[in-house]
Amino acid sequence: MPELxxxxxxxxxxxxxxxxxxxxxxxxxxxxxxxxxxASAEEVKAALEGAKVLGSARKxxxxxxxxxRKPWPVFHLxxxxxxxVSTKKxxxxxxxxxxxxxxxxxxxxxxxxLPYCRLRxxxxxxxxxxxxxxxxxxxxxxxxxxxNEAPISKLGFDPLLKFPTALKLGEILEKRxxxxxxxxxxxxxxxxxxxxxxxxxxxxxxxxxxxxxSSLKAVEVGALRTKLLSIxxxxxxxxxxxxxxxxxxxxxxxxxxxxEAVTHRKEKITHDTVGGRTTAWxxxxxx
DNA sequence: CTCAGTGTTCAGTG
DNA sequence: TCACTGAACACTGA
Numbered sequence: 001m002p003e004l005x006x007x008x009x010x011x012x013x014x015x016x017x018x019x020x021x022x023x024x025x026x027x028x029x030x031x032x033x034x035x036x037x038x039a040s041a042e043e044v045k046a047a048l049e050g051a052k053v054l055g056s057a058r059k060x061x062x063x064x065x066x067x068x069r070k071p072w073p074v075f076h077l078x079x080x081x082x083x084x085v086s087t088k089k090x091x092x093x094x095x096x097x098x099x100x101x102x103x104x105x106x107x108x109x110x111x112x113x114l115p116y117c118r119l120r121x122x123x124x125x126x127x128x129x130x131x132x133x134x135x136x137x138x139x140x141x142x143x144x145x146x147x148n149e150a151p152i153s154k155l156g157f158d159p160l161l162k163f164p165t166a167l168k169l170g171e172i173l174e175k176r177x178x179x180x181x182x183x184x185x186x187x188x189x190x191x192x193x194x195x196x197x198x199x200x201x202x203x204x205x206x207x208x209x210x211x212x213x214s215s216l217k218a219v220e221v222g223a224l225r226t227k228l229l230s231i232x233x234x235x236x237x238x239x240x241x242x243x244x245x246x247x248x249x250x251x252x253x254x255x256x257x258x259x260e261a262v263t264h265r266k267e268k269i270t271h272d273t274v275g276g277r278t279t280a281w282x283x284x285x286x287x
Numbered sequence: 288c289t290c291a292g293t294g295t296t297c298a299g300t301g
Numbered sequence: 302t303c304a305c306t307g308a309a310c311a312c313t314g315a
Contacts, residue, residue, distance in 0.1 A: 002293090002294085003294090034310085034311075061294075061295095076294085076295085077294090078293075078294060078295085078311095079292075079293030079294055079295095079311095079312095080293070080311095080312080080313085116312095133311095134311085134312065134313070135292095135293075135310095135311050135312045135313070136310090136311050136312075137293070137294060137295075137310075137311070137312090138294095139295095151295085151296095175304095176304085176305095177304070177305075178304075178305060178306090182305080182306085185294090187294085187295080194293085194294070195292090195293075195294085275305095275306085276306065276307060276308090277292090277293090277294095278291080278292070278293095
């Protein structure tokens with residue numbers, strides 16, 4: 001479930017594999033018009049092959065490569081997208097379901113199978129990056145100036161880049177009539193926040209997801225801001241490795257809708273739909 | 288077989 | 302015009 005920490009971790013991973021290198025070959029799935037919804041697979045291939053990777057950048061859940069020529073590729077991981085790296089030669093793409101993987105495996109036992117691979121990038125020195133996405137809500141696009149073009153230009157504050165003071169944030173939330181959970185998910189305000197981070201922030205700051213954003217008191221806005229920043233920084237610092245998130249986080253207990261779901265302190269977890277999304281929260285702790 | 292679950296966009300409502 | 306809601310999108314897995 002790629003939210004800001006997973007996307008930032010992916011960015012660092014592929015930057016390490018590609019920075020300073022020349023892209024030798026790009027292998028897209030030419031039949032995929034969903035992931036390649038604006039630029040065609042052919043156009044992406046043409047834009048990347050032969051270009052040198054200068055670096056990478058990210059805002060919210062979007063990331064992009066900076067090349068020594070335009071346009072640049074922009075990636076969104078959607079709900080199930082991922083960017084994998086191999087430093088040794090030998091990724092093999094396999095489209096479709098498990099049957100395709102078995103067939104590919106049978107053809108070449110030595111090579112790693114990449115389920116649902118949409119794009120492979122191979123550098124001159126043999127490093128490989130692969131974009132995989134089973135459910136195809138992810139997107140691969142091209143842009144001349146990603147940061148200043150829609151949709152990235154429409155994003156709000158990225159908690160890792162620039163974030164408003166508690167005072168300023170309070171002024172913004174005062175004008176919003178939707179439940180705070182829905183406002184936290186608004187990418188035009190909190191770029192990079194997704195469903196689990198929003199729930200975690202509200203859990204840790206003791207605020208009910210149903211509260212209207214405009215009803216939050218200054219002290220609550222301050223707590224929400226502090227928790228939002230600390231949760232994202234912590235998740236990024238451990239490379240979005242869920243096993244290393246603190247045991248006290250709701251994250252470990254929120255999945256599934258088991259009636260008996262409880263926190264690490266045995267508090268009852270309730271599942272409601274807020275802002276159109278399943279919301280896990282703890283009524284005894286969140287007011 | 289049905290449906291939840293992921294994030295974004297777009298149509299519809301107020 | 303603006304703010305907000307809810308469905309649609311593709312697909313797996315429970």
